[in-house]
Amino acid sequence: MSRRIVIIQGHPDPETGHFCHALAAAYERGAEAGGHAVRRICVATLDLxxxxxxxxxxxxxxxxxxxxxxxxxxxxxxxxxxxxLWLGSMPALLKGFFEQVFRPGFAVAKSGSASGWASMLKGKSARIVVTMGMPALVYRWYFGAHSLKSLERNILGFVGIGPIRESLVGMVASPDPSRRERWLAKMERLGGQGR
Incomplete structure (x- = not known):
């Protein structure tokens, strides 16, 4: 089944030499090869x-x-x-992006529910890809992946997006090129599946 996919590049540096950019490009290649339609948003280039x-x-x-x-x-x-992952969380520029884009009237609406808000982006799914210098297991188990959980529950889940899958890419500064190649291949496969 063909899907419409938006890749939101949340790296705050618009220079494309970062591993986040390589992962996004690999996902996009796979998605296009899989017959999916793809659009990209580069948060670093937006004036918000x-x-x-x-x-x-x-x-x-x-x-x-x-x-x-x-x-x-x-x-x-x-x-x-x-x-x-910057200082244990998403970069401030990406948080600011979500604040500007997920506004009332688009992502949520006032309602009589217990929270006072109705989610308006139901029916969409998401994948979150987080790169970090530490091992991903340390982030997940020792630090509790708190910022990832916040993005999942308090931003994406709040506006109705689900299911939400995640890919935690640790040790990005590793000198082992095979580690990067495995992640690029995995992103390309996920893109092909539209997941």
Whole structure:
């Protein structure tokens, strides 16, 4: 089954030499070879101001760059979010992206539910790909993967996206090239499957 996929490159550096960019390119190659339609969002190239008040978020009037991203996300069946782990979490630029794009009227709506919000992005799935210098098992088991869980539950899950799968890529600075090649091959396979 062909899918519509949006790859959200969350690395804050627009230079394409980072492993996050190589992983995104491998996923895209696999997805296109698998017959899926792909669009890309590079967060580092977007001009998005920081939201400073709840009123700014609730105004529902995002800047032009955010509206374009909303159109891509509305089009998609599946989102792939890639980012490097910085200070134990996603880079601030990526968090700011979600704040601008997942606004009321697009991602959520006021409701009479217990939370006060209704999720508007139901029916979409996601894969989160996180790169890090430490072993992935240390991040998952010792640190509890707290920032990943926050993205899954408090951002993507809050707006209705699910299921959400994850790929934790540890030891990215390893001098062993076979480690990187295995991850690139895995991303290409996942892209081909649209997962």
């Amino acid at each position: 101001p920081i939201l400073r008040t709840p009123a700014d978020w609730e105004s529902g009037a995002p800047p032009g760059a955010a509206r374009s991203c909303q159109e891509d996300i509305a089009w998609a069946d599946h989102l792939v979010v890639l980012y490097p």
